[in-house]
Amino acid sequence: MSHCILNSNSKVEGLSNSPGIISEVMNLLMEKQIGIIQLPCPEMVVYGIKRWGHVREQFDTLFFREKCQDIIKPITYQLLDYVKNGYKVIGIIGVDGSPSCGVNLTCSGDWGGEFLGNIDVLNKVTQLSQVES
Numbered sequence: 001m002s003h004c005i006l007n008s009n010s011k012v013e014g015l016s017n018s019p020g021i022i023s024e025v026m027n028l029l030m031e032k033q034i035g036i037i038q039l040p041c042p043e044m045v046v047y048g049i050k051r052w053g054h055v056r057e058q059f060d061t062l063f064f065r066e067k068c069q070d071i072i073k074p075i076t077y078q079l080l081d082y083v084k085n086g087y088k089v090i091g092i093i094g095v096d097g098s099p100s101c102g103v104n105l106t107c108s109g110d111w112g113g114e115f116l117g118n119i120d121v122l123n124k125v126t127q128l129s130q131v132e133s
């Protein structure tokens with residue numbers, strides 16, 4: 001499960017609609033007695049809590065990709081061990097709209113550069129879009 005479903009504090013500041021945990025998802029999983037592995041938040045790991053909102057194109061760097069592979073490795077090992085021992089992995093829950101965790105949708109656009117002096121910021125923001133991951 002994407003990190004911020006269990007800890008929405010990891011989201012870009014001001015973007016979370018929930019105070020700390022997305023309870024609808026958790027209630028459902030608890031009702032069905034489904035175990036959860038919380039994935040690391042790649043954006044938090046690389047950029048921290050003070051990051052701006054990004055688009056997919058900004059994170060598409062060799063460093064970010066390598067970091068994602070590093071932090072997911074121990075989780076992959078855990079999953080393989082569960083499967084080896086007869087457990088079933090029934091799904092992955094991501095966050096549509098996220099440039100890092102969007103499963104069906106991600107945030108895309110021509111975005112970057114310096115804020116100061118960029119008089120076209122609002123125009124640029126309105127051109128950002130949600131596209132298929």
Ligand code: SF4
Pocket residue numbers: 002003004005010011012040041042043044095098100101102
């Ligand atoms: S990168 Fe993923 S886990 Fe982190 S805040 Fe965005 S959607 Fe949530």
